[in-house]
Amino acid sequence: MTEEFSTPSIDFTKTEQYSLSVRLSTEEFSFSIYNPTQEKAYTFITKETNENLSMAVNIKEVIKENDFLKHSFKRFNVMQVTKRFTLIPFDLFEDEMAESVFYHNHSRQDNEIVLYNILKKANAVVVFAMDKSVHSQLTDQFHGAHFYSQASALSEYFSGRSRLGNSLKMYAYLRKNSMDVFCYDRGRLLLANDFKCSETADIIYYLLFVWKQLDFNQERDELHLTGTFQNKDALTTGLKKFVRQFFIINPISEFSLTGLSKAEEIPFDLQALSLCEL
Numbered sequence: 001m002t003e004e005f006s007t008p009s010i011d012f013t014k015t016e017q018y019s020l021s022v023r024l025s026t027e028e029f030s031f032s033i034y035n036p037t038q039e040k041a042y043t044f045i046t047k048e049t050n051e052n053l054s055m056a057v058n059i060k061e062v063i064k065e066n067d068f069l070k071h072s073f074k075r076f077n078v079m080q081v082t083k084r085f086t087l088i089p090f091d092l093f094e095d096e097m098a099e100s101v102f103y104h105n106h107s108r109q110d111n112e113i114v115l116y117n118i119l120k121k122a123n124a125v126v127v128f129a130m131d132k133s134v135h136s137q138l139t140d141q142f143h144g145a146h147f148y149s150q151a152s153a154l155s156e157y158f159s160g161r162s163r164l165g166n167s168l169k170m171y172a173y174l175r176k177n178s179m180d181v182f183c184y185d186r187g188r189l190l191l192a193n194d195f196k197c198s199e200t201a202d203i204i205y206y207l208l209f210v211w212k213q214l215d216f217n218q219e220r221d222e223l224h225l226t227g228t229f230q231n232k233d234a235l236t237t238g239l240k241k242f243v244r245q246f247f248i249i250n251p252i253s254e255f256s257l258t259g260l261s262k263a264e265e266i267p268f269d270l271q272a273l274s275l276c277e278l
Contacts, residue, residue, distance in 0.1 A: 010035075010043045015071040020142070023150075023270045024055065024134070025081040027176060029062055032270055033073075044266050056133040063141055076142035079273055083178060083194035085128040085151040090118065093125045102127045117152040122159035124189055126152040153273040155182055155192060158224075163187040167221045167245065168214070172207060173268060174227035179203060183214055190214055200231045204238045211243070219244050226251065226268045 010018075010033060018041070023030040028048050035041035047066070049058045063069050086105045099114045106129070113135050116127040128149035138145055150173075158171040162184035173180040177198045183190040191214060195206045207223065226249035229235060240246050251268050 010041055012068060012071065015068075015073050018073055019075040019077065019274070020069075020073040021077040021079065021270060021273055022138070022142075023079045023081065023267060024059075025049075025175075026051070026055070029058070030267055030270055031069075032266070032274065033068070034274060036274075054133075055131060056137055059134060059137055069141070073142075076145040077148065077273060078138050078142070078145050079148045079150055079153065079270065080128070080130055080134075081150045081175070081269070082128055082130075083196070085126055085149045085192075085194070087151070087155065087189060087192045088125045088127060089189075090123045090125055093118075098125075098127045102129065115147050115149075117148055119152060119156045119159070122155045122187075122189065124155065124159075126155060128152075148273060150269040151180060151192060151194075153269050154180055155189070157272040158182045159184060159187055159189065161224075165222075168216050169222045169224065170207070170211065170214075170216065171224045171249075172203075172227075174203065174225065174229060176228060179206065179227075181207070181210055183210065183216075198230065200234045200238065203235060207239065208242055218242060221245060222247065224249050 015033070018033050018035050021032045023032075026049065028046050031045040031047075033043040045068075047062050049055070050061075053061075084106050086102050088101060098116045102114050109129070111132045112129045113132050114127060114129050115135075116125050118125050126149050128151065130147065135147065154171070154173055161171075162169045163186055166186065168190070169184050171182045171184075177196065179195045179197055180193075181195065182192050191210060193210075197203050197206055211223070222245040223239065223243045224247045225235075236246070236248070249268075251266070251271055
């Protein structure tokens with residue numbers, strides 16, 4: 001199944017003026033095409049993947065079947081949604097240590113390449129892994145492509161927001177079967193982790209467990225949620241019993257896509273990527 005929604009100002013004969021961002025996940029591939037100089041020039045397209053095929057084969061099929069991917073764009077971004085990421089303070093990072101630090105925190109897998117993103121706003125480095133076949137195929141198709149983890153876009157965005165005010169802040173990005181959690185003390189990263197969970201009770205448990213471990217204050221400190229909510233009312237009710245400063249991030253107001261049909265369905269991390277200037 002393919003879904004597409006856009007503003008009317010995209011001109012596919014002038015793609016050299018636009019940026020193409022590709023979001024890779026096991027459930028679907030998402031594509032955003034936008035002009036950085038025109039706020040309302042934006043198109044979003046989703047393509048379901050075949051779970052019986054590898055990601056590399058899925059990518060090959062999508063490229064073959066969609067002519068818009070054969071255009072030349074001003075910039076290509078590729079973002080992989082993965083739980084296999086590690087954050088390192090920028091002051092402690094050296095290029096040659098990326099792989100050793102990554103495999104200190106994650107088990108080795110065959111046929112993968114270790115990449116990293118330097119985050120200027122967060123003053124940190126996100127190290128992550130990608131399948132070599134996927135990386136090679138996308139590099140061949142999109143010359144000069146920039147590769148990211150979803151943790152890079154989220155961390156860069158949340159770290160900027162966390163500097164507002166004097167309270168500690170926790171941000172949680174919910175997806176279908178997992179959740180990314182980032183905690184900050186006025187821009188200083190305290191924790192970044194991915195939790196495999198989909199049930200409301202599990203989400204509440206992990207959030208409150210981290211809250212307690214970091215000694216967050218129930219009255220003063222803040223919890224911000226965004227992403228895909230399976231049972232928003234139950235989740236909100238459950239968390240408000242323990243956290244007074246509780247907020248839902250509205251991506252439409254955050255990213256000024258009010259003129260775009262179904263803007264709320266665009267993945268939050270993909271929208272954040274376009275604004276982070278990574």
